[in-house]
Structure formats: C-alpha cells, structure tokens
Amino acid sequence: MSIVCADDYRSRARGLLPAPLWDFIEGGSGDELTVDANRLAFDRISLRPRVLVDVSERSTATSVFGAALASPIGIAPTAYQRMLHPEGEVATARGAGQAGGLFVVSIFASRTLEEIAAAATGPLWLQLYWLRQRSALSRLVARAETAGYQALVLTVDAPVIGKRLRDLRNGFAIDAGVRAVNLDDALTEGKHISTPGTSAIATHAAATFDTSITWADLSWLRSTTALPLVLKGILTAEDAELAVAHGVDGIIVSNHGGRQLDGAIPAMRALPEVVAAVAGRVPVLLDGGVRRGRDILIALASGADAVLIGRPALWALTVDGSDGVAHLLSMLTEELSHTMALTGRPKLADLDPTVLA
Numbered sequence: 009m010s011i012v013c014a015d016d017y018r019s020r021a022r023g024l025l026p027a028p029l030w031d032f033i034e035g036g037s038g039d040e041l042t043v044d045a046n047r048l049a050f051d052r053i054s055l056r057p058r059v060l061v062d063v064s065e066r067s068t069a070t071s072v073f074g075a076a077l078a079s080p081i082g083i084a085p086t087a088y089q090r091m092l093h094p095e096g097e098v099a100t101a102r103g104a105g106q107a108g109g110l111f112v113v114s115i116f117a118s119r120t121l122e123e124i125a126a127a128a129t130g131p132l133w134l135q136l137y138w139l140r141q142r143s144a145l146s147r148l149v150a151r152a153e154t155a156g157y158q159a160l161v162l163t164v165d166a167p168v169i170g171k172r173l174r175d176l177r178n179g180f181a182i183d184a185g186v187r188a189v190n191l192d193d194a195l196t197e198g199k200h201i202s203t204p205g206t207s208a209i210a211t212h213a214a215a216t217f218d219t220s221i222t223w224a225d226l227s228w229l230r231s232t233t234a235l236p237l238v239l240k241g242i243l244t245a246e247d248a249e250l251a252v253a254h255g256v257d258g259i260i261v262s263n264h265g266g267r268q269l270d271g272a273i274p275a276m277r278a279l280p281e282v283v284a285a286v287a288g289r290v291p292v293l294l295d296g297g298v299r300r301g302r303d304i305l306i307a308l309a310s311g312a313d314a315v316l317i318g319r320p321a322l323w324a325l326t327v328d329g330s331d332g333v334a335h336l337l338s339m340l341t342e343e344l345s346h347t348m349a350l351t352g353r354p355k356l357a358d359l360d361p362t363v364l365a
C-alpha cells in the first residue's frame with residue numbers, strides 16, 4: 009500500500025519495531041492526556057475558506073534566523089535515533105536537507121555533531137538539556153559553532169523526566185551499541201541497563217540534569233556563544249514574557265509531545281497567548297501533535313512562524329531512512345500548499361486568524 013499521509017508511516021513503523029521501543033516513541037507521561045489533547049486541539053478548530061481567489065501560484069518558502077526553508081516545517085529534537093535506523097541522525101539530516109527543512113539535533117544524538125553536519129544540506133540547531141556538568145555543555149556549544157550549527161535550543165520543560173508508565177512497565181533501556189556519542193559515557197551511565205519498574209532514560213537524566221537552574225542562569229549559557237538561543241517548552245504568556253525579557257531569541261511552544269507534565273495545556277491551545285505576549289519580538293515555533301498540512305496551516309494562522317514534528321519523523325526514519333524523512337517533509341509541505349489552495353490563502357502572509365473558526 010502506498011504511503012499517502014504521515015499516519016501511514018506510523019502503521020508501518022509500528023510493525024517494524026519491538027514493542028518496548030514502539031512504546032518509548034509513542035508514549036507519553038501518566039494517563040497520556042496531553043498526548044491526545046495535542047492532536048484534539050487541532051481537530052477542534054475548523055477552517056473558513058474563501059473562494060474565487062487566484063491560487064495558481066502558491067508559496068510555502070520562509071526563513072528562520074536568516075536561513076531559507078522550503079516550508080515552515082522542521083524536525084524536533086529526539087534522542088538516540090540509531091535505535092530506529094542504523095544511520096540515525098545522519099539519515100534524518102540528509103532527509104531534512106533534501107526537503108529543504110530544519111533539523112534540531114538532540115543533545116542525546118547517537119551520531120556525532122560533525123557527522124550530522126557533514127550530511128546536512130539544510131540548517132541545523134543543537135538542543136541542550138542543562139547538565140550539572142557545565143563544562144560538558146560549553147564544549148558542546150563550541151563544537152556546534154565550529155560545525156556550523158545555527159542556533160541553540162534549551163529544553164526547559166524537563167527538570168525531571170515525566171513518569172512514562174509504558175517505559176516503567178517495560179523497564180525501558182537504550183539498545184546496546186547505541187550511545188549519546190557527543191557526551192562522555194559517564195553522563196548517560198546506566199542507559200543500557202533494563203531494571204523492571206524503572207526507565208533507564210529517567211535514571212540517567214536524574215543523575216545528570218541540573219534541577220536548580222532558573223532564569224538567572226540563562227546569562228551563563230549566553231556568555232558561551234553568539235548563536236541565537238531558543239527556549240523549548242514554553243506554554244504560558246508569563247514565561248514567554250520572561251523569556252523575551254531575558255534576551256532569548258526564539259520560543260518553541262511545546263509540552264514535549266505530552267511526555268513531561270501530563271495534563272499540561274495542549275501546545276496548540278497555548279499558542280495564541282504566547283504569540284500575544286511575544287508580540288512579534290522573536291520567532292515563535294510550535295510542536296506537539298502536528299500530523300497534517302491542515303495542522304500546520306492552523307498553527308501558522310494562529311501566529312506561529314514554523315512548526316516542528318517529532319514522532320512522525322521517527323516513523324519515517326524507521327520505515328525508509330533519509331528517503332522516508334525527505335518524503336514525509338515533502339508530503340507535509342504539499343498538504344500545507346493544498347490546504348492553502350482550498351482555503352483561498354495562496355501566501356503564508358495570508359494566514360491569519362480569519363481562516364479559523
């Protein structure tokens with residue numbers, strides 16, 4: 009059967025992966041309320057199409073921090089991609105580049121920052137968690153700069169890892185042979201050890217994440233680099249205001265795909281208040297539940313500058329490596345353009361709240 013939408017990759021990937029690995033990707037925290045709510049928030053919004061508009065020429069091209077993108081779609085940071093495909097993040101970078109998309113590389117990438125950069129033809133950003141060992145962070149930042157990464161993303165919604173019941177039940181651990189190669193092994197110790205009732209991810213994060221950081225610490229990270237700094241995991245107007253006040257260069261509205269605070273507001277529902285608070289001062293991106301061109305159009309019409317996709321990129325990577333990732337991004341871009349035609353909004357600049365109901 010042909011793959012004609014992102015969910016087709018989901019069904020294929022599910023058949024290819026062992027159950028505990030599938031659960032790690034698919035699952036969220038607690039009752040998975042927020043996983044479901046992320047998607048439902050899009051589904052609850054209807055569209056107000058305008059007709060008899062010339063839609064013969066449509067463009068999805070845009071840019072973020074000066075980097076050209078074929079469409080306002082990027083790949084969210086996800087850890088340990090070699091569990092899904094032998095080439096891991098190198099395949100994702102190649103696929104994203106082929107489709108003209110952005111790729112945000114996780115601090116827990118399983119290929120080196122330099123290997124990923126060598127395969128990339130599109131912009132790369134590096135995502136960080138705040139490790140207690142600051143020297144490890146500053147070394148990573150220096151390497152990212154040298155390798156041509158264009159921004160840093162600090163994930164701020166994970167001082168502790170959410171209680172992901174599937175992983176706890178499965179005693180989830182990282183496959184032997186897959187490592188967070190950009191960090192000393194000591195910083196992810198125990199990642200291969202499966203202990204019933206615990207998650208190896210949660211265990212290694214608990215050993216190394218700094219749970220004490222506050223807004224005041226951001227200045228240290230800024231002092232290590234001239235790269236733009238983006239915060240990932242903002243869900244309120246209050247925190248968006250603080251982020252801008254602390255000189256942050258961009259915001260990703262995200263609840264970590266429902267993997268952190270269960271019951272957190274869906275990303276799409278949080279977006280309008282963040283956009284209003286930011287008032288155009290810095291770019292605002294969104295992730296969580298984006299599965300269709302329709303979802304992307306809704307996010308852009310609500311004021312997002314771009315969206316990131318998490319799980320769908322992992323499904324496509326599992327099924328068909330770099331070709332899968334490139335195909336997925338091209339398909340989402342085509343769906344966005346198609347929805348722009350059917351709503352009578354041929355340009356990204358036409359996407360505003362008047363298209364939403």
Ligand SMILES: Cc1cc2nc3c(=O)[nH]c(=O)nc-3n(C[C@H](O)[C@H](O)[C@H](O)COP(=O)(O)O)c2cc1C
Nearest residue numbers: 084085086087114163264265295296297317318319
């Ligand atoms: C398997 C998996 C691993 C992830 N690893 C990271 C990570 O290393 N860093 C991070 O900031 N977010 C991580 N995330 C969260 C994603 O960046 C993103 O916020 C989320 O997947 C978006 O929701 P979606 O999957 O519904 O598109 C991970 C998500 C998944 C599914």
Ligand SMILES: CCCCC(=O)C(=O)O
Nearest residue numbers: 087116209210213264267
């Ligand atoms: C300690 C690794 C965390 C990866 C992550 O962010 C996720 O699984 O959601």
